[in-house]
Amino acid sequence: MKQQAVFRALADPTRRAILKQLQGGPMSAGEIGEAFDITGASLSHHFTVLKHADLVRTERRGQYIVYSLNSTVMEDLTRMVLDLFPTAGARGGKR
């Protein structure tokens, strides 16, 4: 798990918005892009960063490329957060 890649990926608001979009289920790059006012090339750059952090998965479907959330990383991420603030979340507190 590349901690740095994950935190760096989450630091950008556009990328977090992409992740939120994907909560609705897998979407093509173009569909995702409709919600943003940036070029496809810039979007593609963000996808690269998200893939590098292993936060999303891709699959080519015909001429489209479909992105989806990689929710298994969520556990790792939670662990990283807890690792940074052990005092508060240490041992199974309330949720």
Place this chain on the structure above:
Amino acid sequence: MKQQAVFRALADPTRRAILKQLQGGPMSAGEIGEAFDITGASLSHHFTVLKHADLVRTERRGQYIVYSLNSTVMEDLTRMVLDLFPTAGARGGKR
């Protein structure tokens, strides 16, 4: 809660290392700085970012300024993470 400020603050490895240092308890700026090979001025900048994200608290103690973790933010942070990956962590899954 300034989501952007928190994620941005966590994106830098030096700042995450500072947070880890503070796990050992409150420390003065100078003590924290001993572990890093950067100037006090740069360190001070990182403190500013961490404070802006409300991840640390400060208290002047004589000529020192003592930093400590603000662990209450941890809950917010966990919430933000869960918010980004709802499918996996949604409702009290395993821990």
Place this chain on the structure above:
DNA sequence: GCAATATTTAGAAAATTATCTAAATATCTA
């Protein structure tokens, strides 16, 4: 008050990141 120590602020340089346009690659349909 003055010198010493601790930290921050100001301003600039260096490094990184986000974005763009143009061109390349991949797939589909006719």
Place this chain on the structure above:
DNA sequence: TAGATATTTAGATAATTTTCTAAATATTGC
């Protein structure tokens, strides 16, 4: 195969961030 659509790659520019040096501010102890 040729043309259309979807996405990525390349290379450049703009914006942001990290770091530095030098100077400023705050506090202590003489």
